[in-house]
Amino acid sequence: NPAMVAVWALGLWLAWDGGAWRSGWFHAKFILVLAMSAVHGFFLRWVKDFAADRNARPPRFYRLMNEVPTVLMIVIVILAIVKPF
Numbered sequence: 001n002p003a004m005v006a007v008w009a010l011g012l013w014l015a016w017d018g019g020a021w022r023s024g025w026f027h028a029k030f031i032l033v034l035a036m037s038a039v040h041g042f043f044l045r046w047v048k049d050f051a052a053d054r055n056a057r058p059p060r061f062y063r064l065m066n067e068v069p070t071v072l073m074i075v076i077v078i079l080a081i082v083k084p085f
Contacts, residue, residue: 008037011033023083025084029076032075032079039065046062
């Protein structure tokens with residue numbers, strides 16, 4: 001969590017300082033980064049549920065959700081490098 005706070009702070013500063021906040025690709029990337037942060041929050045809650053033995057979902061759900069951050073990261077990196085719009 002401390003690293004995520006640092007990444008958010010430094011990322012927003014870089015976007016503001018470099019003027020990227022006006023670009024369309026940045027808006028798409030920003031939405032995906034928000035989604036990544038939401039997934040992180042869900043994972044934190046699910047870890048607490050597992051620790052309290054309140055798991056209510058099948059294993060397949062967690063196997064699929066495990067891939068969501070990877071897909072988000074791939075798209076985020078592509079947007080940051082290619083800057084398609």
